[in-house]
Amino acid sequence: MAFFFICFFIFFLATSSATACDDSCVHQTKASQFSKASALSSGACGYGSLALGLSNGHLAAAVPSLFRDGAGCGACFQIRCKNPTLCTKAGTTVVVSDLNRNNQTDFVLSSRAFTAMAQKGMGQQILKLGIVDIEYERIPCDYKKQNLAVRVEESSQKPNYLAIQFLYQGGQTEIVAIDVARVGSSNWSFMSRKHGAVWDTSRVPQGPLQFRIVVTAGYDGKWIWAQKVLPADWKTGMVYDSGVQITDIAQQGCSPCHQGNWS
Secondary structure, eight states, rough: HHHHHHHHHHHHHHGGGTTTTTTOOEEEEEEEEESSSSHHTTTTTOGGEHHHHHHOOOEEEEOOHHHHGTTTTTTTEEEEETTTTTTTSSSSOOOEEEEEETTSSEEEEOOOOOOOOOOTOOOHHHHHHHSSSEEEEEOOBBBTTTOOOEEOTTTTTTTTTTEEEEEOOOBBBBEEEEEEEETTOOOOOOEEETTTTEEEEEEOOOOEEEEEEEEBBTEEEEEEEEEEOOOOOOTTEEEEESOOOOOOOOSSSSSSSOOOOOO
């Protein structure tokens, strides 16, 4: 099991290097909007209504290249429309909570995020357009007062099945592998990505649980140990503090492609 986990770690470090520079670039594309944020909060990442608290309802569905089979869930992007008469230079920050299966735009934004790109008093005008030209870049998520949290999914069935998701994943990172073990034990069980931000295992250790997580940031990656996260009497639907914060920023493994054109 340990050998498999190490191989998994090496594989994701290799594949993430291909996106190291890309994550620091400013990209030109289009964005559309959903009329209700709830359409995104119930999306492919599996956050449910908790998504609304990640960025004040500024949510986005992203195309597969950004969704990355769920590894892109929780990623933060700065987005602004390119109409200087209608929109501000700052734009808005969004959190990815869903998969965009529409090939017309790279992002579908919640209406709150879509109107936040507009200048004061021009929110209705941008909504009427429906689709706008934008530029975007990935930025670190900032949860200074919030540790990484673990939510136990309602589908979990003690003692044989555990499904969890991580909330408040800071920095410019992706969680690519997770192990779980009883607190104080070195007998780790590998968890699989079920969908989006949800991970599960049918090999559930008994007692209080700890996690070790592989986090990548560009080409760089590391292990994070979260000790004493779930109590022995963990319950479905509950959110537990991991006691750790993730703040890593993506490192570039190639020539810088960000030339200061976000200004």
